[in-house]
Amino acid sequence: MPVAPDRSAARHARGPGTLPRSVTAFASVTLAAATGAAVWLLPTETDQWAAPAQAARPDASVSAPVPPPVAEHVQAVDVPDGGGGPSGFVTFVDVVRHPSFDLPRAARRGDVRWFALGHLTAGPDGCTPRWGGRQEQGGNPAAAGLGRLRAAGGDAGLVFGGPVGRELAAACTAPGALTAAYRQAVGAFDAVHIDFEVQDSADHETVRRRAEAIATLQREALTRGRPLAVSFTLPATETGLSPRDQMMLRTTRQAGVRIAAVNLLVPIRPAPPGGSHLRPAASAVRAAQPQIAAGLGEPTATERVALTFVLADPGDLSSADARKVADFAARNRLAWLSARGASPDPEAVRLLGVPPL
Known part of the structure; x- marks a missing residue:
């Protein structure tokens, strides 16, 4: 007569090489204590600014936004990294508000x-580009000083879009007319x-329309032996870029655009007690780097992230701050x-513009 196995005994039996439960429990308690100690030893928020940014690991519990499918049928333009774009400290000039700004003197x-x-x-x-949507390109004294x-020995790039008015891609719906605009x-100012x-x-249609026009311009520029560097300026928080901005970068890249850099707009605000007012900018860079790399289809975003502070007062960025930022x-x-x-203090600008050793 067959005998039923003793399942209770099987549950309590240890296989070869299995640690006793008492030992396992002790190891678990020890690991938890060590983890707690490690957390207390992490750098404080004021130390994070000086540390190199690390690529953040994606949170498996959060679903990434899924953009509409895009056929990657356009070959990306082979423009060298930087492609003649900015470096060091870049002074933004609102030529509508400051038409008398003297570029060569500055x-x-x-x-x-x-x-x-x-x-x-x-x-x-x-379908006609205007400074601030109103002033003709050739009628602005500040821009006329570009030559x-x-x-x-200096140079300047052109910034399309911004917080006021409509970007050309949103207003000009005819693809050929948009590219021509x-x-x-670009031709009027010989911009690189x-x-x-x-x-x-x-607005996915606007994003695609703009991307296709830019890709055409980059191909044309490359045939002339004068690559056109293209960047995007986007707001960033301590969690990085918004999902829609990440999708926009991916769609633009899939349309064949070579994106030289993504410029993060980060406001500087008063710090909470015991905190650092530079911490949000450092956190924004840390969070955005892997997002930008993913949007550009590259393993890292090295030399592809720029940082622009939005200042309410010149004192928001001191010389001491500038040294930390430059480092x-x-x-x-x-x-x-x-x-x-607000324009930073001249000494802060000088420190921010010092090339790295």
């Missing part, structure tokens, strides 16, 4: 050689770098640094 009296001129948006007909700036602006301060990432930029190989809003 370059001579400071250590800045790169400028960004904005913002070019759609004029009344929707003298280049003669003095961008081409006209253009930036898009995007406000419409959720952080060198450690993490950021593409360039810049500021919007």
Whole structure:
């Protein structure tokens, strides 16, 4: 007569090489204690700014946004990294608000050689670029100084879009006319770098239209032996870029655009007690780096991330802050640094523009 196995005994039996339960329990308690001690030994938030940014591991519990499928039938333009784009500290000039800004004089009296001129948006007909959507390109004194700036050894890129008005891709829906509008602006200023301060990432048709026009311009520039560097300026928080901005980068890259850099806009605000007001910027860079790398289809975003502070007051970025930022930029190989809003103190600008050793 068959005998039923003793399942209770089987549950309590240990296989060969299995540790006793008492030993396993002791090891678990020891591991938990060690983990707690390690957490207490992590750097404080004021130390994080000086440390190199690490690529964040994606959270498996959070589903990444799935963009609409895009056929990657366009060959990406082979533009060298940087492709003639900015470096060091870049001074942004709102040529509509400051039409008398003297580019060559600013370059001579400071250590800045790169400028960004904005913002070019759609004029009344929707397909003609205008400064601030109103002023003709050739009618702005600040922008007219670009030739003298280049003669003095500097250069400037053009910034399309921005917070006011409509970006050309949103207003000009005819693909050929849109490409012609961008081409006209690039040709008028002989630009080797253009930036898009995007406000419409959720509009997929606009994103695709702009991407196809940019890809055409880059192919044309390459045939002339004068590569066109393209960057995107996007707001960033301590969690990095928004899902729609990440999707926009991916869609643009899939359309064949070679994106030289992504410029993160990070506001500087007063720090909480015991905290550092630079911490949000460092956290934004850390979070955005793997997101940008994924959007560009590359393993890392080295030298493809730029950082622009949005200042409410010149004192928001002191000389001491600038030294920390310059060191952080060198450690993490950021593409360039810049500021919007209030102009930083000249000494801070000088420190931010010092090339890394």
